[in-house]
Amino acid sequence: MKVEGLRRTFPGNISVLAGLDLDVAPGSFVALLGPSGCGKSTLLRLVAGLDRAEAGHVTFTPTLERTPGERAPIAYVFQDAHLLPWRSVLDNAALPLELTGVPKAERQAAARAVLEQVGLGDATERYPAELSGGMRMRASLARALVTHPRLLLLDEPFAALDELTRGRLDDQLRALWRKLGMTVLFVTHSISEAAYLAERAVVLSRRPARVVLDRTLELPTERTAALRTEAAFAREARLLNEALEQGEHW
Amino acid sequence: MNRSTLRAAVPPLVALVVLLALWEGAVRLLEVPRWLVPPPSAIGAVGAHEASALLGGAITTGRSALVGFGLSAVLGVLVAVLLASSRMVERALYPYTLFLQTVPIVAIAPLLVLWFGPGPRAVAVSSFIVSLFPVIANTLTGLRSVDPSLRDMFRLYGARRLATLWKLELPAAMPHLFTGLRIASGLSVIGAIVGEFVAGFAEGSAGLGILVLGAYRQLRTDLLFAAVLAASVLGLVLFGAVSLTGARLLRRWHPSAQGT
Ligand SMILES: Nc1ncnc2c1ncn2[C@@H]1O[C@H](COP(=O)(O)OP(=O)(O)OP(=O)(O)O)[C@@H](O)[C@H]1O
Ligand SMILES: [Mg+2]
Numbered sequence: 133m134k135v136e137g138l139r140r141t142f143p144g145n146i147s148v149l150a151g152l153d154l155d156v157a158p159g160s161f162v163a164l165l166g167p168s169g170c171g172k173s174t175l176l177r178l179v180a181g182l183d184r185a186e187a188g189h190v191t192f193t194p195t196l197e198r199t200p201g202e203r204a205p206i207a208y209v210f211q212d213a214h215l216l217p218w219r220s221v222l223d224n225a226a227l228p229l230e231l232t233g234v235p236k237a238e239r240q241a242a243a244r245a246v247l248e249q250v251g252l253g254d255a256t257e258r259y260p261a262e263l264s265g266g267m268r269m270r271a272s273l274a275r276a277l278v279t280h281p282r283l284l285l286l287d288e289p290f291a292a293l294d295e296l297t298r299g300r301l302d303d304q305l306r307a308l309w310r311k312l313g314m315t316v317l318f319v320t321h322s323i324s325e326a327a328y329l330a331e332r333a334v335v336l337s338r339r340p341a342r343v344v345l346d347r348t349l350e351l352p353t354e355r356t357a358a359l360r361t362e363a364a365f366a367r368e369a370r371l372l373n374e375a376l377e378q379g380e381h382w
Numbered sequence: 383m384n385r386s387t388l389r390a391a392v393p394p395l396v397a398l399v400v401l402l403a404l405w406e407g408a409v410r411l412l413e414v415p416r417w418l419v420p421p422p423s424a425i426g427a428v429g430a431h432e433a434s435a436l437l438g439g440a441i442t443t444g445r446s447a448l449v450g451f452g453l454s455a456v457l458g459v460l461v462a463v464l465l466a467s468s469r470m471v472e473r474a475l476y477p478y479t480l481f482l483q484t485v486p487i488v489a490i491a492p493l494l495v496l497w498f499g500p501g502p503r504a505v506a507v508s509s510f511i512v513s514l515f516p517v518i519a520n521t522l523t524g525l526r527s528v529d530p531s532l533r534d535m536f537r538l539y540g541a542r543r544l545a546t547l548w549k550l551e552l553p554a555a556m557p558h559l560f561t562g563l564r565i566a567s568g569l570s571v572i573g574a575i576v577g578e579f580v581a582g583f584a585e586g587s588a589g590l591g592i593l594v595l596g597a598y599r600q601l602r603t604d605l606l607f608a609a610v611l612a613a614s615v616l617g618l619v620l621f622g623a624v625s626l627t628g629a630r631l632l633r634r635w636h637p638s639a640q641g642t
Contacts, residue, residue, distance in 0.1 A: 182534050204539050214531045217635040218553045230549075231539040259634045279539075 133158075133179070133283065133315060137188035140174055148174045150340035151188065158194070158282075161309055161316045163326035165372060166336030167380055172319045175341070176285045179317070180208050192283075203232040207276035209286040213268035215260040215275075221247065222256040225274040232279070239278075246274045250304060266297035270304070277308065284309075286318045290325075299357070302329055306355060323376070327368045328355060335375040337382035344382065345375035420604035429608040435593065436612045443574050443589040444616050446502050450509025451570035451620065455563055457510075458517025462555075463547065465518070466525040476522075482515040487573060491580035500581045505589065508577025513566035520562030524555025557636050560628035567624045571617040590616070 135154040141147045148171040156162055166172050177183040179190050207228070215224045222243050223230075229239035247256055250270040260268055269290060276284060286305075290298040306329055309316055320326050326333050327349060335345040349368050351359065359365050402422045408414075409421040416424060429436065461479070465472045491508055498504040528551055536546050552559075578591025588596070590613045597606035632638065 177534075180538060182537060206538065208535065208538055210531045210535075212531075214529060214535065216532070216550070216553070218556070218632075227535075227549075228539045231536065231541045231545060261635050261637075 134191045134193065135175075135179070135188070136191070138175070138178060138185050138190065139187040140171070140178060140183070140185050147340045149178075149185070149188075150342075152341055152343070154334065154343065156315060156317065158315055159313050161306075161329065161331045162318065163330035163333045164317060164319045164336065165321070165323065165326055165333060165376060166341060167338045167376070168321070170336050170338050170379075171341040172336065173287050176208070176287050176317065176319060179283075180206050180285055182208075203234065203279040204228055205281055206283045206285065207279060207281035209272055209276045209284070209289045211288045211291055213260070213265075213272040215268060215271055217260050220257050220259055221252060221263070221271050221274075224260070224271055225256075225278050227275060228279045242278055243274070246278045247271070249277070249308060250274045266293055266301065269293060269301060273301075273305070273308075277312070280312070281314055283315045283317070286316065288319050288321060291321065298325070303355075305329065310353075323369050323372045324360065326372060327351070327365060328360065333368075333372055335372060335379055337379035342382065344379040345371070347371065417601045417603045420607060424604045425607045425611070428602070428604040429611070432605060432608065435588075436590075436608060438587040439590040439593045439609065440612050440616050442502070442587045443505075443571065443578065443591065443613070444620070446505040446577065446589065447509050447570040447574040447616070447620065449502075449506040450511075450573055451513055451567055453506070453510040454513040454517050454566050454570065458514050458562065458566070459521050459559065461514075462518050462521035462525060463552075465522055466551070472522075479515060479518050482511065482518075485511065487512050487576050488580070491577055494577065495581045498581075501583055504581035505574050505577035505591075508581070509570045509573035512573030512576070513570040516565040516569065517559070517562040520558045520565070521555055524558030525551050527558070528554045557628075557632060557638055560624070560632070563624050563628070564621060567620040568617050571613060571620060575613055 133156040138149050138152045140149040178185050225247050226239040226243035252270050290301050332348045337344050406421045494504040494507050575591040578589040582589050582592040590609050593609040
């Protein structure tokens, strides 16, 4: 995925992106950090095609045109779960397939499988109001994964959860990424979450967003809780922190 | 009925009994003439005596109110969907739907008789006109209050207009829609009775509106009270049925229906 010269200005002359460039290799896991209001969500929405840029473009190689039989190449996970409250977990997870015209038996089987993967195999018939926050977020993740997207965009997905649940979901997400191999763009405010999850971290400056730091993390592929206390992890976290502070006064 | 609902029913019942006793006592003590304010005992007696006429009246009026309410529900939702389909359409048409709320139904009821002839059809139309607006207004609010992130998600998966309406907008509007329907259910009975004042038949099974008019002309105030009571009960029954249906439908997902 290649972002070139992306520009987006909101009414009131709020320049959010003023020519941003970013190159993301297929199958990589990139964490996106930056001060609040710098334009991370805006970037994600532009990449997803939910918003139009005034200038610049996003190109995908190989192309993200739907191949025959493929349902939706891009998936998006919001900060909150945003499930349909009147549908069961199963029917929520199956929704993307439903909207793209997959027959019922097929889409339910696919939804069941992906719910199993995120650890919600026992809760398929429950309604969102009957789930905990962490379970809702996992249902949301399952919904995003059900189409086997090639690009997964996550906008501070676990920010509203407690530390423990968040850590567990981080582990699950990373395990899923290693198994499924899609490209992941992960927006977060947490330096330690970024360092723990990603192969590469991109730190943006305050509005209009520019790249302050673009770094491939020197951390092992295998990540466990023990990593958080290691010197290499602390070093990466410090670098990210410095870049963030630098970006505040860019 | 469990213990807690029983306990909840006791205070209003006690209040009712006390109120009726006070009423009965005051009317007797002050020797208020019966045609002015009848005592509850007289209302109860005439209610028992005229039970079949009152029940027949409630059925006749209820039927017209149901037709009017049904039309409001269906057309109200359709109009709201139309108005929500584009800002242009809404801006062009919404101001005129306000007429529905301000139109003096008593004044146009004669017009309804001219158009639909005297009888249940004009009565149902009167009920329909009175109960339409709250359905439109509330459904429209519901359709407009859809979570923008969910809209984005539907867009991301290339959902068609109709799928978005059917699978996102209408379900999301359900709580508001039922608020509108509850208001409309009470209004539909009022509309039917006003319609009967002008357009009801006196022969056959006369509606409650006709009973009220007849009782008034003969100064049978106790019967008038009984008929008004029957009309209130009719409205309550309709309101209760709509509320119950809403609570059933929303039970598993909407906070307003939790614990029902
Ligand atoms: N639809 C919009 N209309 C006007 N201004 C907008 C709109 N969307 C975003 N903005 C503005 O653009 C800027 C960037 O917003 P954006 O949501 O991309 O920031 P962010 O980096 O995601 O912030 P956060 O970390 O707080 O989520 C903000 O100043 C915001 O006020
Ligand atoms: Mg954001």
